[in-house]
Amino acid sequence: MTSALTARGLTKRYGRRTALAECTLEIPAGRVVALVGPNGAGKSTLLNLAAGLIRPTSGEIEVLGDTPACSPDQLARVGFVAQDAPTYAGLTVADHLELGRRLNPRWDHRLAERRIDDLALDPRQKAGRLSGGQRAQLALTLALAKRPELLLLDEPAASLDPLARRELLQGLMTHVVDHGASVVLSSHLVSDLERVCDHVVVLTGSHVQLAADLDEVTGTHYRLTGDARDLDELPPGAELVHSTGTDRHRTVVVRSALPVVGDRTQVEPLGMEDVVLAYMARAASPAPRPDSPAEAVR
Numbered sequence: 001m002t003s004a005l006t007a008r009g010l011t012k013r014y015g016r017r018t019a020l021a022e023c024t025l026e027i028p029a030g031r032v033v034a035l036v037g038p039n040g041a042g043k044s045t046l047l048n049l050a051a052g053l054i055r056p057t058s059g060e061i062e063v064l065g066d067t068p069a070c071s072p073d074q075l076a077r078v079g080f081v082a083q084d085a086p087t088y089a090g091l092t093v094a095d096h097l098e099l100g101r102r103l104n105p106r107w108d109h110r111l112a113e114r115r116i117d118d119l120a121l122d123p124r125q126k127a128g129r130l131s132g133g134q135r136a137q138l139a140l141t142l143a144l145a146k147r148p149e150l151l152l153l154d155e156p157a158a159s160l161d162p163l164a165r166r167e168l169l170q171g172l173m174t175h176v177v178d179h180g181a182s183v184v185l186s187s188h189l190v191s192d193l194e195r196v197c198d199h200v201v202v203l204t205g206s207h208v209q210l211a212a213d214l215d216e217v218t219g220t221h222y223r224l225t226g227d228a229r230d231l232d233e234l235p236p237g238a239e240l241v242h243s244t245g246t247d248r249h250r251t252v253v254v255r256s257a258l259p260v261v262g263d264r265t266q267v268e269p270l271g272m273e274d275v276v277l278a279y280m281a282r283a284a285s286p287a288p289r290p291d292s293p294a295e296a297v298r
């Protein structure tokens, strides 16, 4: 099966600053992928590398089995909306659609016009006069109407109101189902993503902490709460993700392929948001290291 995105030892440095370090990752095709992590984790850098806007310092990245932006055909297969949803301020909405039509071989003009109509955007309005959310919707419309096999979206919902956000995410699902496309979207709105994504990549501090299908993520992470002495030893095969508490009472998050049952501790399976927060908390407080540290899980 073709991968939507493959990275091997992918590293990007800006001068002395490392934005992405030795990132090895395989994202299967046909998924809606949530790319999550704290500010400055490297999410935009990974998406910009995948779009071919920047080149790796070392390592490799392939998108749909090829080097990003290596040919007009490859460019046509990938849709990308950058974080600031860039549009041409002096061009009207209709001009943008016309530009899209002329530049993209697989352009679906009906889809673009219908979406602009649904959004109640005036085709004669200049992009520079649209609100931030409307501009984001225009940029998304251009990316969707390309009918790409892979959509890369950098925080597409950040400037949208809650209803628009929900509609956008549902629209992306439909696009995936209708066109067999893959979507990778970065966002801080983890609870929104949980409803639509089926694969999760957690990036913190330039490193991939977790990359797995959502059902695997939610089926293998548990929160254990109880007396600290009872949690000194983790269940067999469990890896510690994060631990908080005092000398007497602790809460730990573990990853375990085997079901975890509590004897003297309370055990709770975790949803995606709690899992993501646990990895982010671990990155934010690297010390003290656990006895059996959960290394980058993949």
Ligand SMILES: Nc1ncnc2c1ncn2[C@@H]1O[C@H](COP(=O)(O)OP(=O)(O)OP(=O)(O)O)[C@@H](O)[C@H]1O
Pocket (backbone or CB within 6 Å): 014, 017, 018, 019, 020, 037, 038, 039, 040, 041, 042, 043, 044, 045, 046
């Ligand atoms: N053009 C650049 N020049 C120098 N440093 C950069 C550049 N772009 C990103 N960085 C640095 O690389 C690191 C990763 O940035 P990146 O924008 O990829 O993070 P992010 O996860 O998308 O963050 P956010 O959630 O805040 O958008 C940060 O430390 C950032 O300061």
